[in-house]
Amino acid sequence: MSVHVPFTDLAAMTREVRPAIDQGWAQLLERSAFIGGEAVVEFEEAWAEYCGAPHAIGVANGTDSLQLTLMALGIGPGDEVIVPTNTFVATAEAVVLAGATPRFADVSPQTLLLTSADFEAAITNRTRAVIVVHLYGQMPDMDSLGRAADRAGVVIIEDAAQAHGATWRGRPAGSMGRAGSFSFYPGKNLGAFGDAGAVVTADADLANRIRSVRDHGRMAGSHYRHELIGTNSRLDAIQAVVLNAKLARLDEWNEARRSIMMRYRAAFASSPVRLVEDTPGGQGVYHLAVARVPQRTRIQQHLATQGIQSSIHYPIPCHRQDPYLRFADGRLPVSEAAASEILSLPIFPHMRDDQITQVCDAVLEAVSAAEVHVA
Ligand SMILES: Cc1ncc(COP(=O)(O)O)c(C=O)c1O
Structure with a gap:
């Protein structure tokens, strides 16, 4: 079956930025400075400004950006970090890699994001931090989470x-937590041509420690003195060139995603398809268009027969993944129920009008066929 609507289209984005990247790479090859250097500094400054944070530190990927942040905050063995179970496994993985213990929290049934009540229910006297995940491109109620974290004396890290x-x-x-962590995996709203990540923060000391930890714990200004135990997690200059070129398009591409989501919302308004809700006060960037649907397998199969790709983010909540069972502490019913209903529909900046229509029609057809089947 040929694909009429892919899940995403990275090649279309690449075509748009190719001239700028060709030029940037030509200059880089000429200089042959592949680690650090101008392109990395340029991107770090631009990314800090875009995020409204004084410091950005480029790292190798989004998992490292979380792990290095925890390490630089001195969070490790004996400490607990609260993580919503409805997230990509890397959020919890980074906590374990830092030597700390993830404590899983449930999420809101409307947004599938962490709430202050879920967060507070997971706090113990060992809690040092909470990783608030802006899953699907949507931020949760940061005011109430901020107040709850202040009351508990717990640090917020934004994933x-x-x-x-x-x-x-x-x-x-x-820009709202002690630090914000980003992945630039190719499929992200801002994606490199390989792995890349960054931390942003207003805390200058923390920024310096992360700069050191990403580079073998080196002391600033010295090649041979190591002040911390670190690792190798630097942002490659060839990726920084890509990110600089794509950052110039990010707002436009996010706007395109928003208008596709509005089309989906209008099309499914009076159907049993329930798109994950926006948080009032938040403006999302719709990395994913996630709907809760009845009879997901039948619907996904119907879409596939129409040449429409779909996916699931994520079919197994973290606390139900084998290596994390030892950290699980009871049921997290909202996340468990959602995991069997959620379906991610295609959404990407270059999605054509006719492709959006095709997805809307196919989903509605599949839902009514599924309802007939139930009846
Ligand atoms: C919510 C979330 N956290 C962390 C990560 C980890 O990022 P990376 O794949 O760059 O390590 C990802 C991306 O895959 C993610 O979606």
Whole structure:
């Protein structure tokens, strides 16, 4: 079956930025400075400004950006970090890699994001931090989470891997916690041509420690003195060139995603398809268009027969994944129920009008066929 509507279209984005990247790479090859250097500094400055944060530190990927942040905050063995179970496994993985213990929290049935009540229910006297995940490109109620974290004396780290450019009451994702973590995996709203990531923060000391930890714990200005135990997690200059070129398009591409989501909302308004709700006060960037549907397998199969790709983010909540069972502490019913109903529909900046219509029609057809089947 040929694909009429792919899940995403990276090649269309690449075509748009190719001239700028060709030029940037030509200069880079001429200089042959592949680690650090001008392109990385240029991107770090631009990304900090875009996120409304004084510092950005480029790293190798989004998992490292979380792990390095935890390490630089001194969070490790004996400490607990609260993580919503409805997230990509890397959020919890980074906590374990830092030597700390993830404590899983449930999410809101409307947004599938962490709420202050879910967060507070997971707090213990060992809780040092909470990783607030802006899943699907949408920020949760950061005011009530901020108040709850202050009351508990717990640090907020934002996992904004899916939320480049999202805002909460006008404040950019990544700028509201002690640190904000980003992935630039190729399929993200801002994606490199391989793995890449960054941390943004207003805390200058934390920024310096992360700069050191990403580079073998080196002391600033010295090649041979190591002040911390670190790792190798630097942002490659060839990726920084790509990110600089794509950053110039990010707002336009996010706007395109928003208008596709509006089409989906209008099309499914009076159907049993329930798109994950926006948080009032937040402006999302729709990395994913996630709907809760009846009879998901039948619907996904129907879409496939029409040449429409779809996916699931994520079919197994973290606390139900084998290596994380030892951290699980009871049921998290909202996430468990959602995991069997959620379906991610195609959404990408270059999606054509006729492709959007095709998805809407096919989903509605599949839903009514599924309803007949139930009856
Ligand atoms: C929510 C979330 N957190 C963390 C990550 C990890 O990022 P990376 O794949 O760049 O390590 C991802 C991306 O895959 C993600 O979606």
